[in-house]
Amino acid sequence: MYTVKEYLARELVASLADFDGVPQDFVPEFEKPKNPEHGDLATNAAMQLARYLRRAPRSIAGALAEHLLARPLDPARIASVEVAGSGFINFRFSTEYLIGELRELLKAGEAFGRSTTGHGKRALVEYVSANPTGPLTVGHGRNAVLGDTVANLLAWNGYDVTREYYFNDAGRQMRVLGESVRARYQAVVDPETPRKRIESGDVSVEVPASFPEDGYLGAYITDIAERLHSRAKGAPDLSGDVAPFKEAAEQAIFADIERTLTRLGIHMDTYFNERSLYENDTVWKTLEQLRDKGHCYDRDGAVWFRTTAFGKEQDTVLVKSSGEPTYRLPDIAYHAGKCDRGFDRIVDILGADHIATYPDVLHGLRALGYDADRVEVIVHQFVTLVRGGAPVKMSTRRATYVTLDDLMDEVGEDVTRFFFLMRSPNAHLEFDLDLAKEASEKNPVFYLQYAHARICSILRKAEEVGFHGAAGADLSLLGHAAEITLMKALLRLPEVLEYAAAMCEPHQVANYLREVAVSFTQFYGHCRIIGEEYDLAAARMQLAHAARIVLANGLHVLGISRPERM
RNA sequence: GCGCCCGUAGCUCAACCGGACAGAGCGGCGGACUUCUAAUCCGCAGGUUGCAGGUUCGAGUCCUGCCGGGCGUGCCA
Helix, strand or coil, X not given: CHHHHHHHXXXXXXXXXXXXXXXXXXXXXXXXXXXXXXCCEEECHHHHHHHHHCCCHHHHHXXXXXXXXXXXXXXXXXXXXXXXXXXXXXXXXXXXXXXXXXXXXXXXXXXXXCCCCCCCCEEEEECCCCCCCCCCEHHHHHHHHHHHHHHHHHHHCCXXXXXXXXXXXXXXXXXXXXXXXXXXXXHHHCCCCCEEEEEECCEEEEEECCCCXXXXXXXXXXXXXXXXXXXXXXXXXXXXXXHHHHHHHHHXXXXXXXXXXXXXXXXXXXXXXXXXXXXXXXXXXXHHHHHHCCCEEEECCEEEECHHHHCCCCCEEEECCCCCECCHHHHHHHHHHHHHCCCCEEEEEEEHHHCCCHHHHHHHHHHCCCCHHHEEEEEECCEEEEECCEEEXXXXXXXXXXEHHHHHHHHCHHHHHHHHHCCCCCXXXXXXXXXXXXXXXXXXXXXXXXXXXXXXXHHHHHHHCCCCCHHHCCHHHCCCHHHXXXXXXXXXXXXXXXXXXXXCCCHHHHHHHHHHHHHHHHHHHHCCCECECHHHHHHHHHHHHHHHHHHXXXXXXXXXXXXXXX
16 A cells, blocks of 8 residues: 555655645645545645645645646556545545555465564563562553564564563562561461461451561462472571572562463563662663763752753652662663663553653653653553452552453453553553453454454365365456455555554554454455355455455464464 | 643444544344354444633644543652
């Protein structure tokens, strides 16, 4: 479709040579009209030019259309040109053109929809980035799936993509985690250990007396303690340092996290530990650079970042009076490092709870002289699980959460991925568990997969009854309205994937695939394959095959399986 | 108070970075299986895009001000 758009843009600009007053840098815009009656491609050039030419848009459109028709336009591509509405020029593709493109689609096969937009460019997508303090939750799930799919989209558009997980196992959170495990461990060693109760919100949990007040209450802590105790040798000493408990917990939890991600088909390329920024002094070097450039000052024993210079209400502490940095400083150092690593696109996937932190990081980058515009921050809103019409409350520390694994156990991996992807990241996501599993017949995921499976079934059956070698079919036999509609839908895949990658919006793909499935199902309803005369059946088999390719490639990008039977 | 996100059909959400008559699914109502997969399809009903202004040939989309919801707003991460 891009080729024809470029072709029309050239023709349009050439036609404008006869008009006085057209700006030198005028670039006509094209878009696909919402209403199919308005053709396949439309331009609002006449409206845009009205103020320069001092003529009514409709009159410009009429003159432009005449010029275009007089060139003349290539009938192998454009079937009609019409002026409509308040000055739109609508173009309709010729069937010949569509069939030619369909042929290209079939030739490209599994590669259809890939682009070279990102060739020679490197992209870094950072996502998940949960500290190993507990199992991944549903909230992490949305982040993980979103990031992974954005990475897929970039890869499909030719980018060399690195998927990165950033974490910190050195902070207070992890120390509390270690203390939580140690307390549970003590109770395993000595069942007579004194107990106390911790009240948190509406839950009340019995814990060993040594359990930290803000400790992690989840059952997995006890599991880790028990496993630690059952180890024949090397069981840690209670009187010693908390480190062995922390390390054991981290190891166990990280293994769980990776297992969960694997279930979702997610594999990270790099794990970046915040600690490394301390080990090579990067954090302190970054601070010195900020200081040298005059963005820092000392007050009350702390080091402050002059964020008010960037329009914020208050300055921000980078190093506490205790000498310990806040998380902002390593975050800035980490992102400066990302810029230094030479990526063309740097994408961060963040939950809404980090909404206040990333502006400081971007300000930090600017202060250091980096081009902060290279960093694209995708902030996604929260997920609410709904069961029986009521929201499910969640909190990691209180252990009242639903884990990502629980969710997948309940509704399946494919549904999990799709539900996280079908909404705009900006939209608060309501995940209706009842609908996700029980309504399998109305579920959009199954709808797409069913269309795919159905095509596979038809193609299998057709082979059985003797339709072989359809590859040489005469596609020009295709001309039914349902066939044309389907072709047009199929051919949009590349532009949808490119747009979705540019905007980091996977839901565009999900919505598009639904349209494709609808178009296919309508084609299926109107046009038979088996039973038709051989040549027509062969041509339709090819069209069905093309639909399978588009659905398969689209689902592949979304990370959802493509069943051949259901 | 301040910052970001959201407010669109009964419900959950789209709407291609300003375009034509605002679209889907679910739910509701009514139809369609001796036919390639009925996990399906067809039809009907359902809207002052939270409110009020402004910019524009043209606004759900941009600007201003209200109203309502979410997340933040710490020498926690």
